[in-house]
Amino acid sequence: MRTGCVIATLVIILTASQAFSLESHKWDYFVFSQWWPQSQCYYRNGQTMDDKWRFTSGNARNDCVPADVTTWTLHGLWPTVGGKAEPVNCNSSWPFVESEIQDLEDRMMQRWLAFPDSSKSSARDLWSHEWKKHGTCATDLAQTSNEHSYFSMALALNSNCGLLRALASENIIPSDDQMYTVKQVERAISNKYGAKGRVICLRGPDDQQLLAGIRICLDKSFRPRNCIQTYPEHCSDDDDLGYPTIIRH
Numbered sequence: 001m002r003t004g005c006v007i008a009t010l011v012i013i014l015t016a017s018q019a020f021s022l023e024s025h026k027w028d029y030f031v032f033s034q035w036w037p038q039s040q041c042y043y044r045n046g047q048t049m050d051d052k053w054r055f056t057s058g059n060a061r062n063d064c065v066p067a068d069v070t071t072w073t074l075h076g077l078w079p080t081v082g083g084k085a086e087p088v089n090c091n092s093s094w095p096f097v098e099s100e101i102q103d104l105e106d107r108m109m110q111r112w113l114a115f116p117d118s119s120k121s122s123a124r125d126l127w128s129h130e131w132k133k134h135g136t137c138a139t140d141l142a143q144t145s146n147e148h149s150y151f152s153m154a155l156a157l158n159s160n161c162g163l164l165r166a167l168a169s170e171n172i173i174p175s176d177d178q179m180y181t182v183k184q185v186e187r188a189i190s191n192k193y194g195a196k197g198r199v200i201c202l203r204g205p206d207d208q209q210l211l212a213g214i215r216i217c218l219d220k221s222f223r224p225r226n227c228i229q230t231y232p233e234h235c236s237d238d239d240d241l242g243y244p245t246i247i248r249h
Contacts, residue, residue, distance in 0.1 A: 005032070005161040005193065005216060005224055027137065028082050029225055030218040032157055033075035037065045038174070038244045039202060039210040040115035064116035065246045072163040074112040075213060076130045077144070077154040079137040083228050090137035096128035100147045104155065111158050112151075127151070141220055157222065163214055166192040172243065179240035185211060195224035201235035209239045 041064040079087060101108070114122040131147055138144040144153050167173070170188035172180055182199050189197035193216060200213035212234075217227040235241075 005157055005218060005222060026081055027079040027087055029080055029220065030138075030222070031076075031078040031080045031215050031227070032154075032161070032218055033078065033200075033213060033215045034072045034158065034161075034163055035075050035115065035213050036211055036243070037069055037073055037113070037115055038246045039204075039212040039242075041065065041247070042116075042202065042204050042210065064118055065248060066110075066113075066118050067248050068110050069113065069118075070246070072158070072214070073110075073115075074154055074158050076134055077138070077150070077157065078134045080217075087137045088133050091139070092132075094132075094136050094139075094147075096131040097147065098124060098127075101127070101151050104148070104151055107155055108151065111155060143222070153222075157218075161193075161216060167243075174243050174245040176245050178243075180211070180243060182235045182237050182241055185214070185241065189214065189216065193224040196226040197224075198227045198229065198233060199235055200233050201241065203234075204242070208242050209236060211241055211243045 081087065098105075108127065109120060109123060112123060112127065114126040131150065135144070135147065135150040138150060139146065144150040167185070167188055170184075170191060172185060172188055182201070185199045186197065189195075189199075195217065197217065198215040199211065200215065201209050202212040204210050215227060217225050219225045
């Protein structure tokens with residue numbers, strides 16, 4: 001049985017503080033990008049990486065996941081026009097205002113962290129980046145028409161799509177021993193969501209290919225659709241794929 005990511009329409013109310021000009025930007029669909037936390041512990045930790053995301057210096061931190069983080073976390077919800085990593089930075093007059101999402105922050109500190117640094121300050125920087133670069137390009141859609149609704153929708157999608165369950169139902173579970181293939185994960189995504197997604201990989205310090213992220217593409221009604229290759233994936237079909245269990249700090 002296929003499991004979709006369709007979210008019921010959210011009621012959007014623009015308050016005076018949110019009444020910035022709404023600009024229309026050409027885009028076709030969302031790229032909904034999620035991270036596997038443990039693999040992200042090996043990423044962006046002061047390492048030097050080559051063009052295949054292999055570490056070439058230093059030792060990666062492998063215990064960066066907080067105790068209350070137990071599943072796939074958010075990277076972003078990106079309005080996209082076919083085959084291009086755009087539009088971006090659509091409205092510089094609409095800044096990120098943290099107080100607008102105060103009621104969401106407890107959930108975001110579990111579901112939207114900037115690994116390997118799981119501090120709130122780093123998370124806040126990521127949220128600000130995602131809003132300014134991507135969120136401001138989605139404001140012409142009712143369900144993502146302001147900062148609060150944009151982050152609410154991304155959180156709802158993260159919960160509803162249930163990547164951990166979706167992969168487990170295809171016998172792909174985190175393991176320190178079991179290896180998988182990129183094709184297995186791609187097939188699992190297609191089976192569960194009825195559309196082709198994208199698998200993102202990186203290389204651990206031992207040059208082991210790791211499952212780092214999954215991107216699901218959604219139409220403007222938040223139904224899965226086939227992804228067009230837009231962003232780098234860094235995966236090799238010829239190498240085994242690790243899906244490491246979470247190590248707590």
